[in-house]
Amino acid sequence: MAQEPVHAEVAEVVRAFFETWMTPGTSGADAAYALVADDFTGLGTGPGDRYTTREAVRDMFIEEKAAADWDAHEPNYRMEWLDVRLLRPDLAVVEGQVQSTVAVGDETYAVDPRVSMVLDRGSGRWLLAHFHFSIADAVMEEGETLVEALTRRTHVLEREVAARTAELEASLAELRAAQARLVQQEKMASLGALTAGIAHEIKNPLNFVTNFAGLSEELLDDLDAEPDPDERAALRADLRANVEKVGHHGRRADAIVRAMMAHARGGSGERRRVDVNALVEEHAAHALHAEHARHPESEAVLALDLGGGVGAVEADPQEIGRVVVNLIDNALDAVRDQAVGSVTVSTRRAEGGVEVQVADDGPGMPEAVRARVFEPFYTTKPPGEGTGLGLSLSYDVVVQGHGGRLTAASAPGEGAMFTVWLPARMA
Incomplete structure (x- = not known):
């Protein structure tokens, strides 16, 4: 006391x-x-x-x-x-x-x-x-040993980690689903562009078929009414020629439809020897027809400079064809607002493979944009006009799918040039 x-x-x-x-x-x-x-x-x-x-x-x-x-x-x-x-x-x-x-x-x-x-x-x-x-951190409860507290805390953390992992897996699944939808959207946009070009191209053979079919009906009427054997023989020859022309243009329309179906199915994943110049020429025509179908006012000029002796490479023609169409579409889009914009597609042998270049004389890109053009979802187009996946998918097709290279060169006011290099043979 x-x-x-x-x-x-x-x-x-x-x-x-x-x-x-x-x-x-x-x-x-x-x-x-x-x-x-x-x-x-x-x-x-x-x-x-x-x-x-x-x-x-x-x-x-x-x-x-x-x-x-x-x-x-x-x-x-x-x-x-x-x-x-x-x-x-x-x-x-x-x-x-x-x-x-x-x-x-x-x-x-x-x-x-x-x-x-x-x-x-x-x-x-x-x-x-x-x-x-x-400061007590509430690790131990009253009457609890340290080992018991650590064991209990471990179980709590395991449950928290499991719950958080489940949340992250769900978020990842949602992101993958969203990415798949965007990839499909980009593929459908590419297919839509091709379809527009094909529809424009298929009108010509269908017009020929319609015209020659009508002319053949007239020749049949004339043949029925003509008594002179020589005239009847001439009419039969004309009719046969018309039928051949109908068949020719029908086969041409069938080839165009088959090409469209091949694009709709996507690449087979099978590599085969592909004539590069023929593939570039075919898909450049598709891209130009699509441009005129979607933008009739466009004055853009598409020129081909196909090198001699370029030969063939091992590739999936549908996949590489889509890459060519995508690069040309982007180039045409870049020059569309010019009085007379030009796009040049060239091919040549290079470094044990083949090089395809798509160059335009558009406004060009600043370095900050050029450095990101192959990033997924990156786009400089207004909202709703692009997913930002076209060049990313093209890059994956060329680099990952074919062991090649896809590069971009540009500067403000100097246009842009995209270069695809493909090995002559897959490793």
Whole structure:
């Protein structure tokens, strides 16, 4: 009982330390500093919170007040419990639990540290010689051993990881589905362009078939009415010629439809020897017809410069054909607003393979755009006019599917040139 006043005296110093610490401004820091012994050491709640001098703890007071803006948001605290033990008449150990709220910006945080302190009265008054703050993280429940707590926490984390993994897998599935839809949209857009060109091209043989069929009907009427054997023979010859022409143009229309169906099915994935010049010429015609069908006002000129002796490469003709159409479509789109824009498609043998170049004299691209043209979903077209997948898919077809290269060269005001290089034989 005789020690109780001493206990109360120690407790009062501890409370004064916290109250001055929590007081805004440097005056509070100075008052708390005055309660710290010269040989003070301390540990805070963070990994690097170690104080080896009296001055270090004062600097901590000032920095903490400034960081939390205690001048504008004074913290609240109360000592939930405090226990004082005297080891010697001039040495006390204090343990306690502090409850406090600290405002940082617009947010208010509850901070409830546990504290252990050593106070020394060697100088004639009680001063703080050491403190150690810690914050319980609720790892262990009451009556639980550390191993049991860690095991329980591991199970909790496993459940959280499993739930988060399921969420990520669902998100990934949604992204893959969205990507598949966009890829299909790009393929359908490419097919639509080809279909427009094919429809434009197929009109000619169908017109021939219709005209020659009508003419054949007239020849049959004339043949029925003509009594002269020589005239009848001439009419039969004309009729036979008309029938041959109908057959020729019908077969031409059939070939065009077959080509359209091949494009609709997509590439077979099977490589075969493909005449590069013939493939480029065929698909350039498709692209130009599609341009005229979609943009009748276009004055763009498409020129072919097919090198001699280019020969054949091992390739999927449908896939490479779509690449050629896509590159030409982009080039025609780049020059469409010019009075007379021109696009040149050239072929040549190069580096043990074949090179196909599509060049335009359009406005060109800045380096920031050129560097990203093969990125999936990147487009400079207005919303709704492009998915940004055409060049990305073309790049995958050439580089990943055929072991080739697809590069872009451009500068503002100097047009653009896309170069496809394909090896003569697949590795």
